Every structure is written in C-alpha cells, then in structure tokens.
Amino acid sequence: MRLSDNGQKVFEARYAQKNENGEIIETFEQAVFRLSRTAASVEDEENKVWEEKFSSVIGDLLFIPSTPIWANIGKPDRPWQPGACFVLAVEDSLDSMYQTLKETAAVFKSGGGVGYNFSTIRPKGALVQSTKGKASGVVELIKLYDASSNMVMQGGVRRGASMGILNVDHPEIIDFIKAKMDGSLTNFNISVGITDAFMEALENGEEWPLVFNGDTYESVSAIELWQLISNAAHACGDPGIIFIDRLQQYNPVPGNPLDCTNPCGEQPLSPGESCLLGSINLAKMINPDGQANFDLLASTVGTAIRFLDNLIDAAQYPLPLIEESTKATRKVGLGLTGLHDALIMAGLAYDSAEGREFAGQLTQYIQQQAHETSRELAKEKGCFPAWEESIFYPDDTRRNAACITIAPTGSVTAMAGCEGYGMEPIFAVAYTKNTNVAGDFEVFSPLFLDECKKHGVTEEVLAEVARQGTCQNVSGIPEDVARIFKGAQDIDNTDHILMQAEVQKYVENAVSKTINLPSTATPEVIEECYLMAYRLGLKGITVFRDGCKKGTVTVGKDKKEENTGSLNRGEILPRPISAHGITQRLDTGCGKIYLTVNYQPDSGKILETFITTGSDGGCLVYTEATSRLISLAIRGGIGVDKVIEQLTGTHSCPSYMLARGKGKGVSAGKSCASAIARKLAQLKKELDVQCNGGSQVLDDKKEDSLICEICGQELNRLEGCYVCNNCGFSKC
Template sequence: MSLDLSPNALIALQARYLRKDPEGRVIETPEGMLRRVARSIAAAEERWTGKEGVRRAEKRFYDLMASLAFLPNSPTLMNAGNGLGQLSACFVLPVGDSLPEIFNTLRDAALIQQSGGGTGFAFSRLRPAGDQVRSTMGISSGPVSFMRVYNAATEAVKQGGARRGANMGVLRVDHPDILEFICAKDGEGELANFNISVALSDAFMEALSAGEDYPLVNPRTGLEAGRLEAEEVFGAIAEQAWKNGEPGVIFLGPVNADHPASHLGQIEATNPCGEEPLLPCESCNLGSLNLVKLADAKGRIDFHRLGEAVRWAVRFLDDVIEVNRYPLPAIAETTRRTRKIGLGVMGFADLLLLRGVPYGSDAALEAAEEVMAYIRQESVAVSEELARERGPYPGFGGSLRQREGGAPMRNATVNTIAPTGTLSLISGVSSGIEPVFAFEYERHVLGTVLQEVHPLYSRCRQGGRQLDPEVFVTAREIAPKWHVRMQAAFQKYVDNAVSKTINFPAGGTVEEVKEAFLLAYELGCKGLTVYRDRSRRSQVLNVCDSKCSL
C-alpha cells in the first residue's frame, strides 16, 4: 500500500521521523518507517497469540497506519524499533519540597525530553517565596524561580534529536505565590519552554460564584497564609490569558471526580497540552483516528470501518505499553499499574466541511457526540475484551468501575483528544477537533516555513465552486462559546481530557475570556486554554500575507 503524502508531509517526516545515518542523511522511507513501527509493536502479541498472532497484528497495524486512518503519537513513530525505544508522549513528574527532590525531578525530565516525551509538573508542593528553609536558615525563592531553572534546562535538551522540550507547569490557586505564577509569562519569551495552567478547585469556584475571598495555604505547614478575593484572582487569570494566551486553567474537581483510578492517588498536573491528566510518575501513549479516511465523500462515517479501526488501534496502544522502554523504573511501575491509553480523533473539522455543516452549530455538536460516543463505546468494549484475554490493569481492584460493578478493563483510560499537530500534517487533515485555522496559512516547523492550502478549499477554488460562507469559516470567525461547547461535547465521551484552543479574534475582550472559562466549568470541561489572535508576536500558525500556492 503506497502512502498518499503531500510535499509538506514528506518534509515533516524527513525532518523529524525518518531514520538518519550518522551524517544526518535520511535512510528510511515513510513506508519503511511504518513497517518498522508495526513490526516493533506487533512483537508484543506473541505472549498471548503466538507467532501467527504477531504476523496478523503486524499486517493490520501497518495497513491501518499506511491508509492514514490511524497514527500513534510522535515518539512511537520516531523510536519504535530503534535503539531508544521510548514510545510515550505524555508524562507527569512529582516535584517535592526539597532541593534534592527538585533537582532529581529535573534530571528525570531531561531524560524524558531527550527521548521525545513532554513533561508536566505540579509545583504546588513547593514552599512559597520568602518562606523559611530550616536546613540553611535561609529563605525560599519559591516555585516560579525553580520553573525558570527547569526552563533553562529544557532549552539545552533537544528531544530525540528532533523536537524541543515541552513542559506544563501547574500551580494550585490556593498557593501563596499564585499571583506571581499567573504573571510569570507576562513578557514574551519568558518561560518559553513551558505552558502554564492554574489548578482551580471547586472551593475556589464556589467562592468566585459567591463573590467571596478564599484562603491561601502554605504547603510546607498546611496553615492559612492569607486570603485573596476570588474575583481578583480570576480577573488576573483572564487578563493574562487575554494578553498572551496563558495561563490556562485546570478544573481539579472534575479531573479527580472522573478519574477511573482515583483510588491510586490525586491528579495534580497534566501533560504539556493539557489533554492527559496523570498521576505523579505516570505516562500515557496516544493515537488518533483520521475521520476523513473513515468517511465517504459526503462526510458520512462508515461505522463498520470505524469500529475495526478502533479495535486495532486500542490493541496497538495496549501493545505499546508492553514493548515500551521506560526512562525510569518508577514510571514503568506506575504506568503498568494503570495501563492508560488515549485514542482520539483528527480531521473532525474536515468531516463537517464534507457534510456542509458549520462548525459553530447544533448540528456540529450532534456530529461530535455521535462519532465520539461510538468511539468510546467500541474502545471500552475492546479494552474489556483485552482484559478477558490478558487480564485487567493491575490497579483495577478498588477502582470506580470495579466499585460500580463494571466489567474489568485492560486500561484505566482509553480516550483522549490530542492536538495532533504534526500527525494531522502528515495525514493531510485538520488538527484534532479544532476548526480550520485558515484555508491558506504558514506553518513553522523546525525553522522551516511551510505554506499550506486546505485540500477541500483548494479543490473548490480550482473547480470554480461557490464556497458557503457559513461552512468555510476559520477558527477566529467562530464565536468562543461554540469552541467551548464543542470541547464539552467531546468531553462527555472522553475519560481523559480534551486538547482544544478557544480562539478569540484580536478584538476579543477580557470579559469574554472570563465568560469562556465559566462556561467551560459549567459544561463539565476539565480545563481550558484560550488564545486571542496576534496577542503574541510569534505564532506557530500564521495566515499567509499573500495567496499561498495551489
């Protein structure tokens, strides 16, 4: 099966994924890459299905990827079958309140980033700036100062020879240094290797709703260290997010209430893009289904093909856990205890274009719920089947599902909506569940500027077809409330979380940002990230100044 790849997809593959010789020359074809990945992951099958099962799985895995109906996360494409063998994209590491713990975690993060993984950290356990350090009789410099140390270290580590390191920094809203944290990226270029998010508790949201103040807590002593008006803090978050897109927010209540393995601990942080809430020392591997490849020319999903794709994609992701070479023993232990996977989608906006359905509409929300409910149903069914065949995840006893009498599952979680940036470029479809950013735009990939024209838009222009202004709309032209409602529609059928940017036009207001955060909480989202167009001088995606080449 030959791959249907665009010139820009080939450029991205050559830059990031295909094997190179010691002189940096590409020595692998895209087909060779997929065969390498399929062979490496299918090897896990021998334990349960024998050599014949390995051969069957290898063919299925290759065909699924070569058709571009499914692709796993980037570290799997880069590292499967290679010496490194680290295949997970998402990690969360604990940061303890002592100098040895802080720098041990930094060392661990460097190893993960070197292998192509992204790291999330909760800095909420660190004592605040100005607090006493009994061992030296000095004073603490606080979480933000150590984030700058982590940021500098990440700058020096290039992921897998192909990607810069990515971090998520999280601080609880009741930490005494919360206002400093909210403004930590006030200047463009500050903490450039971090996304930052404020962890909002249900208690804070209740104080905000009631117009009250709330207590700050010193994590070293557990004692109250002052009080702040909830509206003041919420306003600061919204203003900074309006100014440059950060911080985002994580809603700790829904995250932990819905966590299937909550009996094993509390979630404090997520991976860099926010779609994967994880326990400390936990990792997860992701994959995405290409909805365009699983639909006809009018955007009608072939549910039989989709079901088969889910079946083999879930199996693939579970096999990744078996063959993965984890960077640290603690990560291997925690990950194998829960066996979390995250199967999601890409090309959703293209599916709507094929159907002639506006992204900002009730019909689009119905389409989202229909397709994700089916993927969820089938993902759970496959995980239950794998549990019967291979045994449930070791931490299943005492889980929410076990307490409610549900059937054992092989994986604590099965679904995630990831951003799929480069994967969607390779596949030639829109990213994740995002609307089309622009129909003609520039993408910056490792210093290379790629001009892109949306394939459906291009075909319509070349054919002289009239474009429906309600359907062919871009992310900035869709009202923020529809962005939020779309995220919430997918979240209903996702046990992890959803990566989604709530786009605002350049003229959006701080009040509108506040409204988006509140609506997301009301609708059951687990977090939210907003971005106002042109609020940063440097953007990964930019509308072309002149017409891109068709």
C-alpha cells in the same frame, strides 16, 4: 502507502531512520513495518497476522501514532520509548527538586513532555528550617526547570516541553499568574488549578485564603484573583485553567491522586505515570455520500487500541518508577484528527448544533469501540494490575484504566493529509505562505477549492477571498459554502467551547483545544470563556487572543513591503566609512561561527555582515563567501528580509541534523545558512526596536520559539501548541 508532499517532508525531517551521517535510510513504508513489527512482537501468537493489521491501518493513514512512536519505536539506535505524556512529582526539598529535574532530563531525552504540580513547594520568602534561610519559591524553581529544558532536546526532535500547575490557594499564586507576562518561561505552559471551592467563593464575591501547610498567609478577593488570571491570559496567552477537582472526580483509580496533566493539558496523570497517544483520521471515515463509515471506524479503533496497548509491553522506559506506574494502569490515549475535514465532507458547519451533534456521535462511537476492545483484551491478556483499586472493579473488566484522549496532532495531521488539526477547525480558507523561491503567494484550503469548483466560483471571487483571508461576506461565494468553510477566527468563541464540551462528554481523559479570540477581545470575554467552560463540565481550557504573541501566518493581505530605496539596476552602494557592530556566536554541526552585523546607529539599518569560524572547525571559505554575498545583496538594494528568506530555504545540512539528533546544543535552524538567517532576523528586530522604538531588546528565546525548526516559517497557535501551516511541525 504514499504521503503528501508536506507529509513526506515531516516524515523525513522528524521520523525517518538516518545513518551516522544524518542521511535518510528508511522509506515511509519501511517505517510503517518497523512500528507494526515491534508492536506485534509481544503477541503470544499470530504475530504476523497482527503485524499486517497494524501495517494496514497505519499505512493507509487510518490511524496515525504520535511523534515519540514514529521517532523511537523499532529503531536500533534509539530506546523504544513510545510515551508522549508524563507527570512527575516535585516535593518540598532540595534533593527532590534536583532529583525530579534529573528525571525530567531522562524523559525529555526519550521524547516525552512532562507536567508538574508545584503546589507542594513552599512559597517565596518562607523559612527553610534546615538552613534558617528563606525559600526561593515556586516561580524561581520553574525558571530553573525552564532553563534546563533548553539543554535537552525531546528525543533529538525539539526542546523539552513542560506544564506547570499551581493550585489557586497557594500563597505564590499571584506571582505565578504573572510569570509569563514578561516573555519568559518559553518552554513551559502554565495553568492555574481551580477548585470548586474557589468557584463558589467567586460566585459569592468572597475573600479567598492563600494557604500553605495549614497556615494562611493572606486573603485576597476571589473576583480580583479571577480578573488577574484573565488579564494575564489576555496579555500573553497564559495561564490556562485546569479544573483540578474535576480531574479527581473522573479518576479511574481514585487512590492515585490526579492533580496534574501533560504539557498540553489533555492527559491527566498521577505522578510517575506516562501515556502513549495515537489518532484516528476522521477524514478517512466519511463515505462519498457524506455518511460516516462506522464499520471502518470500528475496525480501525479496535486495531489501534491493541497497537497502543502492545507498545506498553514493548516499550523501554526512561525510569523504573515510570515503567512500574505506567504498567499498573496501562492508560492509552486514542484520539482523533481531521474532525473539521469530516464535518465539511458531511456538509455540516463546525459552529452549528448539527455539526456538534455529529462530532459527538463520532467521538462517542470511538469511545464505545475502544472500551469494548479493552474489555476483550482483558479477557485475553488480563486486566491492568491496579484494576481491583479502580472504579471498574468488580463487574467491568478492563485492560486499560483509560482509553480516549484528544491530543494535539500537528505533525501527525500533516502526515495524514488533513486540514483540521485534531478537533480544531481549519485555520483559514486562505492564508499567505512565504517561500524562498517563488516569493509570497496565497494558499487555499483544497477542500474549499474543490467546493468552489463545483459551484463555478470565479477566479476574481477567489482573489477577493485571498485578499480578505476568509470567504465570509464575500460576494460570489454561495451561502452554503460560506456556512461550512469557516476558519478558526471566523468562529465565535462560544461555539469553540460548545464543540469542546460536546466532545469532552465522551473523553475520559481530557481535550487539548485552543479557543481562538480576535485581537479586539477584552479580558472580560476571557472571563466569560472560563466561566462557560466550568459550567459545561470541561476539565480545562486554553484561550489565545490573536496578536497577544508575535508570530502566526498572515490571513488576508495586510503586509508592509520593505522600502529598499531607489537604486538603479546593478548599482551597488559603497561600503560604509563607519558603522556600529554586533557580534553573535552560533553553534553549528561543525563548530562555532561568529556573525558580525554592522548597522547605522541612527536608523538601525543593517549595512553588511562578517562571518568567521571558531577554532573548533567549520568551513572558513563557505562562511566568508556567504558573508560577502549577504553584504553585496544588501548594498545592492535587496531587503534584509529577502536575504533571510533565501538563506532559510536552503536544504538541511547532514552534520547539523546529526549533531541535533545526538542532543548537542546547536543553534536553531537546519544548516549554517538557516541559523545565520534566524540570527539576522532576530538582530534586525532588535535594531528596529532599539533605534526606532526605545531601548527595549527583544528576547531571543521568545522570538525563536515562534519559528518552525524545520522550514523556518512562522507558527500559529492551535491545540495549545504552535503549529506550522507550511510543513506540519508542532511545538508545545
């Protein structure tokens, strides 16, 4: 039981048990036994046998449970809440809206993400009979929920994440589509619920009625509405598309309507239901000869399904309704990670027909084995309580209404040591990594380097790969290597969608995947992606055009070094005679600190800093020393970006992490130093815009949402989430 360096970082930062001082008191091996012991405790007999089986598949990284399971299960100071996916109903009354908001806070606190379909909410401006006033509408309600998400950490690990869906026939659909184009709603993914009737109207070029409670508010062109969706996704990555009728078409319990998913779209659920997740590590399922080890895969799937099913009974639920609904259908979400690793090991290209066929075979086999295990568990322990209302009654006994889900796997992929997250291709064969000690350096895919070593690829050729960020069309890279080692941006959008469609055939729930598009992609390309997804039977689709949001790691060399002037070594500029200043408050593990940044108003150049503590505590000597050294470094010609790197790279502060674990509203970061660094970075960008590019001020939450909360590196978009290539942290 040994993790990679990155896997160990993720485990210690997010999952390891800590004492009251925030100090780690648990090893990875102990955590594995913690999970296994808890899951085995609900067995009527042979508890020890199952504990050992669960420990074997988890400890050997064959099966990796999801974040809430690692973070909660078996800990004496946490509720044993294993669910990652939740859906809650929102009705059209003030009481319901705020009751759901309260229930959401309970789910967030326990580590889950929540989806809502807001189509029951009357549109903006509609009459409210009880008060004779006008309704605030859907978008304003989502803003309320989004603001609340900032107040509650998901299990003390991350900000609450939500999915907001609005059906395409709602009168407020146009405002909903545009809702994220101004950079707001940073805690929400949003998707339009597309119906088959709308797709028919689109095909026929018809007008589309916007209706609420039987009243038609207006009619719009279906084509223009479709184009508006594509234009918004082109601009900011949202909204996504959920084919709402298709969710209900494949509903295992038709009497429980499905019109919503969890935040990343992979888990359709009825209101009140939850689902717990885990992933099979496909990189461990390939033999040295490139063939799949189906015996190992079968035994791992069987053990994993039993583990997840057991946790439904061992769990402590945030709300009675959720416990009742979850146990009624006993849905689990077994997925996969490292698909691209497996394809590379098998010598198959991600964007080839052979690669898709192999991926389909693996997914189909996982589904078959999962369903067979569910049947065996039903004979042993009984069917799920709603079985008689399900599509399986009366001939097909099942323990679980659904078994397979392809979910985002950011942190668990880092734990597993895979290069491909979930079913995504590797991000790139080479990218630039920022460190605070060694500066910037190029990171290569280990699988790529191993293959290059076998083919005798020279250092000069690798240097060119690093420069371009891709091995495509690089002289000296063998054709067979280039064919297999394509990163997400090297793969055509149609091949992304074809792979998702192939895997979706064998997934009764849904698939979380990002269709990566180059920055040059037009809105028309996005329209084509949406149409292709519908025609291929997908349940939903998310596209992400490179550059539509700030952030992401650097692929290839296209960096501008900061000009730090021409000071001689050891020369220090004098303090400015006069300057403009900005003061910002930061909330830390010990109390409040106040950061003042002085700058030149004409250029926006930062000149010096002052840091003081608030009345509620903090180390005055430390903050004063930090402030002086920052100012000295800047006046000595060291770029602010380099200062930020150094501050970001400090170790985690136990007080800071303890406060965050208790749900206190501390500023982003892992210590006072890293919080100061983040605020400096934000202010520097704002000053650059204010003084050099007009009056626009960057939104703090928008920028902060693209920075890793563990290591401070920038995030890139994968699986509908933002993932850190440095440490594996993910934010949905």
